Amino acid sequence: MKLATWNVNSLSVRLPQVLDWLAANPVDVLALQETKLTDDKFPQAALAEAGWQAVWFGQRTYNGVALLTREPVDAVVRNLPGLADEQARVLTATVAGVRVIGAYFPNGQAPDSDKFVYKMRWLDALRAHVAAELAAYPELVLMGDFNIAPEDRDVYDPVAWAGQIHCTPEERAQFQALLDAGLVDAFRLFEQPPKSWSWWDYRNLAFRRNQGLRIDIILVSEPLRARVAACTIDKAPRRNERPSDHTPVVVQISPG
């Protein structure tokens, strides 16, 4: 089973690239973030024509998530139970027996901002959701745009980014709390090239200079850990014309 996550920064703009990527990378699940589409505008027909099922949850202008799958999904939950939220950020569903949570974590803007307060509340609610889902579904994958760089090795310039958004102790403690709930970072189960990033700023020739962050992450539950066969970042779509600033992360899980 292969699962992937990709922040596409507008599905309207990126749909052709998503279809191309899926044709070359026939995963079982692709979680999308930042679709930036109201539900009536979701390109369900074009995806169905290419052979993909989808569940989607969006809004105007910002945020918006989707799960693209080969097989139909079950038991869909939108957003986080217990958190009243205007923003469409989470889809949870069962795919081939595995509980999948696709999430677009809040950016947080700056550590002293109201948006950071919201990010912390959202992360508290996510942790409660993960704990409840894990109790019901031991085989669970949480993947998406975390907007947290878990460690200094996930940041191209950790000195410059120290204490900045994505790198604050509070955000990293929240990431650790997700691990403590019974999850493991699939990417770090393997030897990886240094300077492995999943996002590069559009500005400053950041991609050409390989100045990025690893903020797109796949966590798997402990019962799945031994079955994780590979986890890789696919940099190729970042070289496309009109790329997203994020690129896909893929995990392969062996049959149980």
Added chain:
DNA sequence: ATGACTCCCAGTGGGAGA
């Protein structure tokens, strides 16, 4: 340098992203 780019909604600029 509170920069640089891209997207969206707007409407000949501004907010947000990270």
